[in-house]
Amino acid sequence: MNNLKKIKVRELRLGMFLNGFDGAWLQHPFWKTKFLLLEPADLLAAHGSSVAECWIDIEKGEDVAPPVAVAPAAAAPRVVLPEAPALPPVSASFGEEMQRAAKLCRKARDATASMFNEARLGNAIDPEQCVPLVTEIAESMLRNPGALISLARLKTSDDYTYMHSVAVCALMVSLGRALGMDEEQCRDAGLAGLLHDIGKATISNDILNKPGKLTSQEFDSVKRHPVRGYELLVRGDAANAAALDVCLHHHEKYDGSGYPDKLAGEDISLMARMGAVCDVYDAITSNRPYKSGWDPAESVAQMISWKGHFDQKILSAFIKTLGIYPTGALVRMDSGRLAVVLEQNPAQLTKPVVKVFFSTKSDTYIPVERIDLSQKHASDRIAGREPREKWQFIRVDELWAGEFALGAM
Known part of the structure; x- marks a missing residue:
């Protein structure tokens, strides 16, 4: 068939019609092998597989010639995101930043624990007090993003809730940069990440750290944490719109199957869609009382495979910040x-x-x-x-x- 062409997997690009991999099907990351490559996350997954060559159908998609614009598949309209710039070069080695990041993790954990304790006592939360901490985290991410993101995955069961908030803060800052956000927007994204789970301050630690399966009543209690967190922030009357929205909607899914409001597509704000990606990645890579964390590379592959869960463009930008094989894989x-x-x-x-x-x-x-x-x-x-x-x-x-x-x- 003259329309089929064998190329290197690394030559694949968006707009090509993938007709099959030249290798065992277990080696490639997709449940299907014939489809039009339209999603950046799918392209990254293909490039990260162990298969060296593949077949494309040049009648159904692009050839290896200079790219031609390809109309996107019919889907919900998307917000036009800023053109993502090249990520800035690191100004500190991984080892150098690890030392600073370790101290910052300790400081951030203690500050976040204090904030959660205030919420448990019924005191108002003042997000402005968190801004200097978010700024320090953003500066660490600028020097070398891999250090803080990777260290924040190393949690104990006692500090999981606090360090999860710190990790999501760092991931949100990094993702904001990858999406082309300016300094103020990245700081807002980081603050939203730090506050996103504040509603868990209203849930018993016996439930949060339970090693076994939750009862339906316990699970319902956990699922109420976005609304409870939103109410805490509203009562404080100082949180900005991004923090309120990410707190309330970080468990929404792109296909509308999430909670609490079953929002779908771009009815979910950009910040909340970012929050969904960052929250899930840190949760599945972290050790919990009831399960061991997944390997970072396995987590990236799993997230790519969950169709309908995330905005694919945001997920692709997120993978760019981590790498297909993240630190620790x-x-x-x-x-x-x-x-x-x-x-x-x-x-x-x-x-x-x-x-x-x-x-x-x-x-x-x-x-x-x-x-x-x-x-x-x-x-x-x-x-x-x-x-x-x-x-x-x-x-x-x-x-x-x-x-x-x-x-x-």
Whole structure:
């Protein structure tokens, strides 16, 4: 068939009709193999797979020639987001920023715990008091975003609620930058993230930290936290519109199946759609009393697969900030070695800096080697993400976070 053309997966771009991967179906990230590539998240997922080549149908989509505008598939109208700029270069190394980020995490955790305690006592919340903290978090994200985002995932059951708020704050700032927001908008996004779960101050810790399955009554209580948080902020009469909206609507889904108001599409505000992505990512990557957190790379792949849950354009921008293989992800190399991802190369999302430490061929630890996969001399590459549960004896977080994974924060 002359309309089919075999190309490298890395040559795929939006507007092409993917007719199939040249490899086992289990290796690629989609439940279907024939479809028009219209969503940036799908393109990122394809580029991050371990399959090297694929087939495109040039009668149904674009060729590898210079791109031609492709009409988007019929869908709910979208807000025109600002053109996303190139992410600014980091001004501090990952290691340097880890030291500062650890201190900031401790400070932010204590401040957030104090805020939740005030809410439990029935006192009004003053968001303005949080602005200096949000500013510090934004400055850390500007120096090196990977450090604070990654450290904030390392939570204990006792401080989960507080550190989750800090993590979502940081993720919102980073996502705002990726969407082209200015400094004030990013600060508003961060503040909204810090306050988004304040309603959980009204829920018993016995329910929040319950190791087993919640009863229907307990689950109903948890589902009321967006409304309760909104009411707390309204009573304080100082929260801005973004904070109020993200607090109330961060559990809405793009297909209308969320809560509390079952909003759909762009009836959900831009900030609330951002909040939904950031909230879910941190929740599923964090250890909880009732489950272990998912590997960061597995979490990204799962979020891509949940059709109807998120605004795909926002999800794509979010993945750009994290990388397809985020810091802390366990990956298998073409050589059969295991590695943990240390930091990102923003211009090449599939080629981060990794630390190789284990041979699956000899089933033994090997001398640790740091490899920047974006460098021409790099002789190995990532074959794909590796399930953490398969290697439970390996303390993955200690390999990238060192002392901070041992509770040093």
